Amino acid sequence: MSSSPETKEREEGLSFQPNFDASGLVTCVATDAATGVVLMVAHMNDEALRKTIATGEAWYFSRSRNALWRKGESSGHTQRVIEMRMDCDQDAIWIRVEQTGAACHTGRKSCFYRKIESTDGTTRLSFIDADRLFDPAQIYRK
Amino acid sequence: MSSSPETKEREEGLSFQPNFDASGLVTCVATDAATGVVLMVAHMNDEALRKTIATGEAWYFSRSRNALWRKGESSGHTQRVIEMRMDCDQDAIWIRVEQTGAACHTGRKSCFYRKIESTDGTTRLSFIDADRLFDPAQIYRK
Numbered sequence: 001m002s003s004s005p006e007t008k009e010r011e012e013g014l015s016f017q018p019n020f021d022a023s024g025l026v027t028c029v030a031t032d033a034a035t036g037v038v039l040m041v042a043h044m045n046d047e048a049l050r051k052t053i054a055t056g057e058a059w060y061f062s063r064s065r066n067a068l069w070r071k072g073e074s075s076g077h078t079q080r081v082i083e084m085r086m087d088c089d090q091d092a093i094w095i096r097v098e099q100t101g102a103a104c105h106t107g108r109k110s111c112f113y114r115k116i117e118s119t120d121g122t123t124r125l126s127f128i129d130a131d132r133l134f135d136p137a138q139i140y141r142k
Numbered sequence: 143m144s145s146s147p148e149t150k151e152r153e154e155g156l157s158f159q160p161n162f163d164a165s166g167l168v169t170c171v172a173t174d175a176a177t178g179v180v181l182m183v184a185h186m187n188d189e190a191l192r193k194t195i196a197t198g199e200a201w202y203f204s205r206s207r208n209a210l211w212r213k214g215e216s217s218g219h220t221q222r223v224i225e226m227r228m229d230c231d232q233d234a235i236w237i238r239v240e241q242t243g244a245a246c247h248t249g250r251k252s253c254f255y256r257k258i259e260s261t262d263g264t265t266r267l268s269f270i271d272a273d274r275l276f277d278p279a280q281i282y283r284k
Binding site: 126 | 153154155156157158169171173177178179180182183195196225226227228229230231234235236246247248250253254255256257258260265266267268269270
């Protein structure tokens with residue numbers, strides 16, 4: 001496996017060189033700093049990344065709404081960043097956070113409230129850790 | 143926040159309906175089942191997802207090589223899947239795995255071996271948990 005000087009620098013260097021995709025985004029995984037549970041997977045553009053670093057609160061870029069978004073700005077369910085890490089090729093970020101309330105817009109602590117299970121060749125989901133911490137109809141009403 | 147019957151079913155139902163993007167991929171986060179450390183972020187196409195479910199070993203789709211890829215097929219550093227979860231809108235998968243050896247092609251256990259740190263407005267990376275478990279030049283040589 002050969003690698004260019006650029007790849008070597010990106011993987012082994014200490015320069016912050018986020019590798020944005022064609023849409024200008026990197027993937028961000030947020031985990032609960034206390035439990036290690038994966039809370040959500042979302043995206044950051046350059047501005048979201050800079051605001052997250054500058055403020056210590058998680059900012060994302062919503063692809064569906066095409067808008068910068070401070071986590072918790074509607075719900076109050078903010079994320080305080082405890083640690084922020086970059087992956088090898090600098091196109092994914094891992095943040096360990098203190099989650100206020102629930103991370104998921106459905107009201108659950110984590111977006112990953114269903115297990116994938118397969119029996120007899122049929123794949124289904126089943127609920128796990130799916131208790132709601134809030135009622136989305138109350139929080140996001142217009 | 144209104145939601146269509148399709149959105150409701152995708153978020154609250156128990157049907158397995160992976161929401162592939164325009165390239166036919168979902169995002170997959172792999173964490174170490176024992177420690178909760180995020181090992182890597184990668185992608186799965188329909189085939190990788192089905193093979194992972196069927197075999198209990200992680201398969202991915204490499205965007206750079208445009209190829210299906212069994213994790214560890216070159217290095218021997220396979221991932222045994224302990225639990226597999228789907229996120230709310232079914233476009234991201236979380237797998238908890240037993241990692242044989244190292245997850246990262248650079249030889250580290252995790253791809254997230256650098257912290258993002260900011261001082262005086264300058265953002266830099268610093269190594270953390272960056273010990274190599276193998277020498278990539280030895281493992282991937284042709």
